[in-house]
Structures are given as C-alpha cells and as structure tokens.
C-alpha cells in the first residue's frame with residue numbers, strides 16, 4: 001500500500017514529490033499521490049501533518065519548494081490562486097468565508113463572478129447584455145441552491161442561518177464556480193451529529209450527480225471512512241500510507257501515527 005508512486009495517466013490530479021519548506025521546517029516532504037476522476041479522496045493525518053499546507057499549494061496560496069502538481073495537462077505549482085480557480089478548482093475553508101450580511105443568493109452570485117464576461121457585479125447591470133447575463137447566471141444559481149437544499153433560504157442573510165446551513169452555503173458557492181475539482185477543508189468541523197450526516201449525504205450527491213472529483217481534509221474519521229474512495233495519510237509532512245479506507249485503517253503505521261495519537265489523547 002505504501003509502495004512508491006505509480007502515475008496512472010488518467011488522474012485529474014497527479015501530485016509528485018511535493019516538498020514545502022518554511023525557514024528550516026519541512027511541512028511537506030516528497031509527497032506523491034493521484035486523485036482518480038469522479039472520486040472522493042481524503043487527506044488525513046495528525047495536527048501539523050501538512051494537510052493545510054498541501055491545500056494551500058494546490059490552490060496557489062503557497063509555492064512548493066520542489067515537486068509538481070498536475071491538474072489534467074496543466075502544471076498548477078507556479079500559478080496564482082485566481083488562475084487555479086479559473087481552471088476549475090474550487091475550495092471551501094475551515095472557517096466560513098462568506099459575506100454574513102448579504103443574502104444567500106448574493107453570496108452564491110459572487111461565486112459565479114469568474115464565469116461572467118465583464119463582471120456583472122461591478123458593471124451594475126446598466127447594459128442590456130449584462131442584465132441578460134445576470135438572469136442566466138441567476139437561473140443556474142437557483143438550480144444549484146435547490147440541489148443543496150437551500151431553495152427556501154435564498155433571501156436570508158447568511159449570518160442569520162444556523163452554522164450547518166452556512167457550511168452548506170459555502171459548498172454551494174464553490175459549486176457555483178462549476179468546478180471539476182472541489183477542495184473541502186474540514187467540511188463538518190464544528191457541526192452536530194445531524195448536520196454531519198446531512199453534509200455527508202450532500203458530498204456523496206455532489207460526487208454521484210455532478211461527477212465532480214473531491215479532495216477532502218477531515219479530522220472526523222467516521223466521516224472519512226464513510227465518504228472516501230481513497231485515503232492518503234500524512235505524518236510530519238511525509239506520506240505514510242495511501243489506499244482504500246479499509247487498507248489505511250488496518251495499516252500499523254497509521255494506527256501508530258494517527259489513530260494511536262487520538263487514543264493517547266483520549267487516555268489523557
């Protein structure tokens with residue numbers, strides 16, 4: 001399971017030998033793995049393992065010290081965040097990054113911005129073509145809101161919604177970018193049990209109905225085991241395992257590094 005990396009030639013994402021160093025600290029150390037199209041791939045590991053650093057490299061926020069990340073035919077590592085987004089890589093954040101005072105609909109329309117011709121948000125809808133474009137995008141946004149179960153919340157300011165519903169709005173906003181790859185950073189953090197199950201169902205629906213590949217960083221192991229087709233495990237910046245949830249769960253190195261760490265914490 002932890003044998004050296006073999007490119008399969010058809011992955012939407014090929015990560016090869018990615019290393020990230022910050023002034024003397026190696027946050028990622030030669031990490032390689034592949035995300036197969038239309039799958040949910042989880043990246044897990046104890047605190048400080050390098051998961052967020054990896055997401056930041058993928059979305060263009062950090063530059064890798066060395067290595068390559070190919071999305072289809074495109075090398076992502078040298079691109080700034082807006083260019084990565086333009087290729088169809090959308091991201092949600094650990095902490096909700098929405099405009100709390102704006103209604104759900106407006107937040108979702110902002111997610112559409114990169115797909116517009118001249119930016120209807122800034123053009124103020126003065127021109128007829130801008131109005132037509134706005135209507136077309138609004139229709140699609142309403143479809144997406146319906147898909148994620150937000151159709152009756154479109155006029156509500158985001159800040160007034162329960163936390164679990166706000167996380168749903170964030171996912172919907174990412175979908176409004178019509179991504180090919182969705183990066184979900186701890187999508188159920190801070191949620192109660194019912195909200196977690198709802199979010200798990202929604203993530204499965206996104207994969208099955210929309211065929212979008214999903215890369216997931218998540219601490220909730222139950223969630224990872226339920227959702228992921230494949231799991232990559234990091235520890236101190238190194239890949240220590242890569243396989244199906246069952247394979248990874250049974251891997252002694254993973255038990256020691258990750259599950260062992262949480263068992264220690266429970267004992268404390």
Ligand SMILES: Nc1ncnc2c1ncn2[C@@H]1O[C@H](COP(=O)(O)OP(=O)(O)OP(=O)(O)O)[C@@H](O)[C@H]1O
Pocket residue numbers: 022025026027045046047048049050051052053054
């Ligand atoms: N901008 C930065 N400058 C310096 N060190 C950093 C920076 N970002 C991350 N690190 C360090 O890199 C290592 C990996 O951190 P990272 O946040 O990627 O881990 P993580 O697996 O996401 O952890 P957590 O589960 O706690 O979010 C840590 O030692 C962290 O302190």
